[in-house]
Amino acid sequence: MRHEATKEEILAAAWGLARTRGLTGFSLRDLAVAVQMRHQSLYTYFASKQAIYDAMFAQGMRALASQRAALALDRDPIRALRQAARAFLGFCVADPVRYQLLFERVVPDFVPSAASMELSAEALRYVEAWHRAAGLTDPADVDLWRAVLTGLAGQQIANDPQGARWTRLADRAIDGLLSTARPAAQPGTVRRERSPTPAVKARNR
Numbered sequence: 001m002r003h004e005a006t007k008e009e010i011l012a013a014a015w016g017l018a019r020t021r022g023l024t025g026f027s028l029r030d031l032a033v034a035v036q037m038r039h040q041s042l043y044t045y046f047a048s049k050q051a052i053y054d055a056m057f058a059q060g061m062r063a064l065a066s067q068r069a070a071l072a073l074d075r076d077p078i079r080a081l082r083q084a085a086r087a088f089l090g091f092c093v094a095d096p097v098r099y100q101l102l103f104e105r106v107v108p109d110f111v112p113s114a115a116s117m118e119l120s121a122e123a124l125r126y127v128e129a130w131h132r133a134a135g136l137t138d139p140a141d142v143d144l145w146r147a148v149l150t151g152l153a154g155q156q157i158a159n160d161p162q163g164a165r166w167t168r169l170a171d172r173a174i175d176g177l178l179s180t181a182r183p184a185a186q187p188g189t190v191r192r193e194r195s196p197t198p199a200v201k202a203r204n205r
Contacts, residue, residue, distance in 0.1 A: 003045070006035075006045060007045045007046070007055070009035055010031065010035055010037075010042065010045055010046065010052070011052070011055055011056060011059065013031055013034040013035045014026075014031055014052050014056060015056065015097070015098075016034065017030060017031060017034060018056075018097045018101075019097045022097075022106075023053075023097060023100060023101055023106050023107055024106065024107055024108070027049075028042055028049055031052070050109070050110055053101070053107055053110050054110075054112055054113050054116050056101060057101055057102065057110075057112050057116050058112075058113075058115065058116040058119055060098045060101060060102045061102065061116065061119035061120045061122070061123055062119055063091075063098075064088075064091060064102070064123045065119060065122045065123040065126070067087065067091055068084070068087075068123060068126040068127075069126070071083070071084060071087055073130075077130070077133040077134035077135070078134055078174075078178065080130055080133065080134070081130055081131070081134055081174050081178075082170065082171045082174045082175075084126075084127070084130055085145070085149055085170040085171070085173065085174050086167070086170045086171070088149055088153075089149060089152060089153050089156070089166075089167045089170050090167070092149075092150070092153035092156075092157070093153055093156050093157055093161070093167060096157045096161070099153060099154075099157060103150045103153070103154075104154070124142075127142055127145060127146075128142055131145070134178075136178075136181050138181065141177065141181050144177050144180070145174075145177060148173050148176075148177065149170070149173065152166045152167065152169060152170065152173060153166070153167070
């Protein structure tokens, strides 16, 4: 328990440094100073800086999956897609550094581990279920969701961090995606689904 508590303390310090200096702006020595630990002692808890990034990635994806699991969405699947899109944008802009780690390639050579990618897949399965409920079964529809919404989030963070210039476009973005798809279900159609179980090896966006 003490070992795990120390790991959590190290990760909290890593997030703190990332938010003040950037994800690549701190060293392991900086991190050791932040937690009042000898530099060499960090390796008792994490094998490398990449391992720390991986643990941070896992925390971020776990938080996203938890947020999606807790959403109380409208029974209408189209309105639910809009609500889920707004929630995702809110998740992204609430923590720009977390957004960068999860959805941008800002850390050179960082590749999430298989275990962390499974957490990403867990979060993505909610999106796939919401799309199926709306009659959208083409994987390209999910790809468009990911590309458009992460793009809006990135624009919001970069150009209007205190406003809502891009996040307020969430409903229009979803309606635009729907206009290019061929849903089997129309607004008002209800399809109740449980969270899907098949594993999807894709980085969530």
